Amino acid sequence: MRAFVAVRNMLPISPVDRVSELHTELQALKDYIEEVFTDYNDIDEDTRLQIELINQSLAELHVDKKQNSKHRNKIGYLTNKNDEE
Numbered sequence: 001m002r003a004f005v006a007v008r009n010m011l012p013i014s015p016v017d018r019v020s021e022l023h024t025e026l027q028a029l030k031d032y033i034e035e036v037f038t039d040y041n042d043i044d045e046d047t048r049l050q051i052e053l054i055n056q057s058l059a060e061l062h063v064d065k066k067q068n069s070k071h072r073n074k075i076g077y078l079t080n081k082n083d084e085e
Contacts, residue, residue: 043051
């Protein structure tokens with residue numbers, strides 16, 4: 001009996017306390033990860049406006065490119081009269 005009491009006294013923390021301590025640490029880590037992902041996914045209004053302006057400018061450039069492109073003649077040998085047109 002004395003041996004069991006001595007072994008129990010040698011243990012600094014009982015297993016039940018360790019489980020609750022691990023549970024507390026796990027909850028703290030979950031809260032931290034949730035906060036980090038929230039900050040990562042949160043884009044402020046100025047950034048959203050800048051992205052929208054960039055997309056609008058790219059769309060305008062794409063339209064201008066289509067309008068300004070000229071018809072180009074095919075390069076190579078002509079095989080019949082239909083290719084000349």
